[in-house]
Amino acid sequence: LATVDTPGGIALKVDERRQTSMPGIYAAGDLANPLMPSVTTASWQGAMAGIFAQQSMLV
Numbered sequence: 001l002a003t004v005d006t007p008g009g010i011a012l013k014v015d016e017r018r019q020t021s022m023p024g025i026y027a028a029g030d031l032a033n034p035l036m037p038s039v040t041t042a043s044w045q046g047a048m049a050g051i052f053a054q055q056s057m058l059v
Protein backbone atom coordinates (compact mmCIF):
# COMPACT_ATOMS: atom_id res chain seq x y z
CA LEU A 1 0.00 0.00 0.00
CA ALA A 2 1.18 3.50 -0.78
CA THR A 3 2.28 5.63 2.14
CA VAL A 4 2.84 9.32 2.78
CA ASP A 5 5.42 10.99 5.01
CA THR A 6 3.88 13.27 7.61
CA PRO A 7 5.43 15.26 10.47
CA GLY A 8 4.04 12.54 12.76
CA GLY A 9 5.51 9.62 10.82
CA ILE A 10 4.62 7.40 7.89
CA ALA A 11 0.91 6.97 7.20
CA LEU A 12 -1.11 4.90 4.79
CA LYS A 13 -2.22 7.01 1.87
CA VAL A 14 -6.02 7.20 1.67
CA ASP A 15 -8.41 9.22 -0.47
CA GLU A 16 -11.48 11.14 0.70
CA ARG A 17 -13.41 7.86 0.85
CA ARG A 18 -10.65 6.33 3.01
CA GLN A 19 -9.67 3.96 0.23
CA THR A 20 -5.99 3.05 0.06
CA SER A 21 -3.92 2.70 -3.12
CA MET A 22 -5.34 -0.84 -3.39
CA PRO A 23 -8.96 -0.73 -4.62
CA GLY A 24 -11.31 -2.30 -2.08
CA ILE A 25 -8.94 -1.80 0.84
CA TYR A 26 -9.87 0.97 3.27
CA ALA A 27 -7.96 2.33 6.25
CA ALA A 28 -8.75 4.21 9.44
CA GLY A 29 -7.18 5.14 12.73
CA ASP A 30 -3.56 5.55 13.73
CA LEU A 31 -2.23 3.73 10.65
CA ALA A 32 -3.70 6.41 8.44
CA ASN A 33 -3.56 9.30 10.87
CA PRO A 34 -0.36 9.51 12.92
CA LEU A 35 -0.70 13.24 13.52
CA MET A 36 -3.68 13.07 15.84
CA PRO A 37 -4.01 9.62 17.44
CA SER A 38 -7.30 9.41 19.31
CA VAL A 39 -10.13 6.97 19.85
CA THR A 40 -12.62 9.50 18.52
CA THR A 41 -10.71 9.94 15.27
CA ALA A 42 -10.21 6.20 14.81
CA SER A 43 -13.95 5.66 15.40
CA TRP A 44 -15.28 8.16 12.88
CA GLN A 45 -12.71 7.14 10.30
CA GLY A 46 -13.62 3.50 10.84
CA ALA A 47 -17.30 4.30 10.40
CA MET A 48 -16.60 6.18 7.17
CA ALA A 49 -14.36 3.39 5.87
CA GLY A 50 -17.14 0.88 6.52
CA ILE A 51 -19.77 2.98 4.79
CA PHE A 52 -17.63 3.55 1.70
CA ALA A 53 -16.55 -0.09 1.57
CA GLN A 54 -20.20 -1.14 1.56
CA GLN A 55 -21.06 1.45 -1.11
CA SER A 56 -18.26 0.14 -3.31
CA MET A 57 -19.88 -3.28 -3.28
CA LEU A 58 -23.29 -1.91 -4.31
CA VAL A 59 -22.28 0.07 -7.41
Ligand SMILES: Cc1cc2nc3c(=O)[nH]c(=O)nc-3n(C[C@H](O)[C@H](O)[C@H](O)COP(=O)(O)OP(=O)(O)OC[C@H]3O[C@@H](n4cnc5c(N)ncnc54)[C@H](O)[C@@H]3O)c2cc1C
Binding pocket: 028, 029, 030, 031, 036, 037, 038, 039, 040, 042
Ligand atom coordinates in the same frame (compact mmCIF):
# COMPACT_ATOMS: atom_id res chain seq x y z
C1 LIG B 1 -0.62 5.23 26.29
C2 LIG B 1 -1.70 5.74 25.36
C3 LIG B 1 -2.74 6.48 25.87
C4 LIG B 1 -3.75 6.96 25.05
N1 LIG B 1 -4.78 7.67 25.60
C5 LIG B 1 -5.78 8.10 24.80
C6 LIG B 1 -6.89 8.79 25.35
O1 LIG B 1 -6.98 9.06 26.56
N2 LIG B 1 -7.87 9.19 24.51
C7 LIG B 1 -7.84 8.93 23.17
O2 LIG B 1 -8.76 9.28 22.44
N3 LIG B 1 -6.79 8.25 22.62
C8 LIG B 1 -5.76 7.84 23.41
N4 LIG B 1 -4.72 7.15 22.84
C9 LIG B 1 -4.69 6.93 21.41
C10 LIG B 1 -5.64 5.78 21.04
O3 LIG B 1 -5.36 4.66 21.86
C11 LIG B 1 -5.42 5.42 19.57
O4 LIG B 1 -5.48 6.58 18.75
C12 LIG B 1 -6.49 4.42 19.09
O5 LIG B 1 -6.50 3.28 19.90
C13 LIG B 1 -6.20 4.03 17.64
O6 LIG B 1 -7.06 3.00 17.27
P1 LIG B 1 -6.67 2.06 16.06
O7 LIG B 1 -7.84 1.15 15.89
O8 LIG B 1 -6.23 2.89 14.90
O9 LIG B 1 -5.38 1.27 16.53
P2 LIG B 1 -5.17 0.29 17.76
O10 LIG B 1 -6.13 0.61 18.88
O11 LIG B 1 -3.70 0.36 18.04
O12 LIG B 1 -5.59 -1.12 17.20
C14 LIG B 1 -4.77 -1.83 16.30
C15 LIG B 1 -4.96 -3.31 16.60
O13 LIG B 1 -4.34 -4.05 15.56
C16 LIG B 1 -3.66 -5.12 16.15
N5 LIG B 1 -2.62 -5.55 15.21
C17 LIG B 1 -1.44 -4.96 14.92
N6 LIG B 1 -0.76 -5.66 14.01
C18 LIG B 1 -1.54 -6.69 13.66
C19 LIG B 1 -1.39 -7.77 12.75
N7 LIG B 1 -0.32 -7.92 11.97
N8 LIG B 1 -2.40 -8.66 12.67
C20 LIG B 1 -3.53 -8.54 13.44
N9 LIG B 1 -3.73 -7.53 14.32
C21 LIG B 1 -2.74 -6.63 14.41
C22 LIG B 1 -3.11 -4.58 17.46
O14 LIG B 1 -2.82 -5.61 18.37
C23 LIG B 1 -4.30 -3.73 17.92
O15 LIG B 1 -5.23 -4.46 18.69
C24 LIG B 1 -3.69 6.68 23.67
C25 LIG B 1 -2.63 5.92 23.15
C26 LIG B 1 -1.65 5.45 23.98
C27 LIG B 1 -0.51 4.62 23.41
